[in-house]
Amino acid sequence: MSNGERLSSVPSELVQAALRVAQARKSAVADVPLQAIAGEAGISRSTLLRRLGGGRQALDEAVRAVGVDPGGQKPVRERAIEAGAALISSQGLASLSLERVAAAAQCSVHSLYAAFGGRDEMLQAIFLRYSPIVDVEAVVASQPADLESTVRQIYALMAAAVSREPRVMPAILAELLARPQDESLQPLVQYIFPRLFAGVGKWLTAEIAAGRIRDLPPLLLIQQMSSPLVMHLLLRPATQQVPDLPAPPIEEVCDTFAEAFLRAVALPAPGGPGPRPDGDGGDHAG
Template sequence: MEAAARLYGMHGVGEVTLEMVASDAGCTVQAIQGQVGGRDGLLAAVFDRYSPMPRVEAVLADPPADLESAARLLYGQVLDALVGEGRVMAAMFAEIASRPRGALAVHIRDSYAPRFVGLMMSWLAAYVEAGQVRRLPEKTLLSLFTGPVLARSAVVLATDEHPAPAERDRLAADLAGAFCRAVQT
């Protein structure tokens, strides 16, 4: 997966073959097919590893009690995954945009997105039940959280001007404050 991610970041998904990945990883194409099921499985595995999900899961395993602190940590992890080192996620998003019915887009729609929604809604439900967050439709609440960070990430990916860690931290704090002002009672 590391070899595939590196190559996707350098060349884009469409230019990378399983042979290139196998050569870079020092294995065979058959080994890749046996491990992840070929090109489509490799795309899904790389996306799952380099997307924000593992980082979000780690934060939400033991989130801070304070909504704004938790949101700031989550935004920081999402920004690090989306606009931090490398261009892996830019290549992944380009693949999704260019092939909306492709294997990666289907994986995100059928598996990744429902898992992410469930994770985020489980986190926010405690604040809603405690009366700290307004009862809003699920899609509205999630849009208020994800919309700004995805929009900012899209600009960064399009301009290739990746913010330094201190700037990402400041942006995470700004986004968390804005989210809390939008949803708190």
């Protein structure tokens, strides 16, 4: 009997029974006695064995197929995200395939389809894990009133994400810069940018409406805020290899670029002294 035939022969209620018992015992499915699974399913142990084809292998494979590892390892989804991130970091975005991730994560391709739906969804999950977007969304969603503090928090999150190992963000950015029209990248592009504008773009628009920053297109504001820091972080590993070219600490880098962005776009509070950065404020001699 093939793996696929064994999988299809295991009723879903038996899989769910095994998962419930494992969760209740706080143990791996592989450590749960068949007698306990049979009891949860309301059948005898002999009936359970008969429906499994005589052993646990079919049950273990069926459990893997729903994204849970039966042997006490991390869930398939977690292992796949970590394995995919390592592949992207070491060999580039083109190396990411379900087959290679399955081999690295010690799971089946079928289980990856069950956990993600496909390669595009898996790449999105990796991006969410290793990019700063989720944390940045949380910062701007808190309706911050302090522009400077918010900008500095965003810079710190960006620096941590781009600098961390595995180097997923640098690999993705390099691919987007080198082949922006590559069809294999379009699902990720179509996912990232609408989400970016729904979070950071919405916050910037609110800051414009509140009169705290200059009225510029959100795309330009996002690029003006992120590009200098991201470029520094991408080149930093290379420049650190150059003798007599010391790189300042990351905290100092973030402070420098945050201050530059704020000087460029921040407007004084209403009634505050001094001209606006765009030259529209202040008195003029007649």
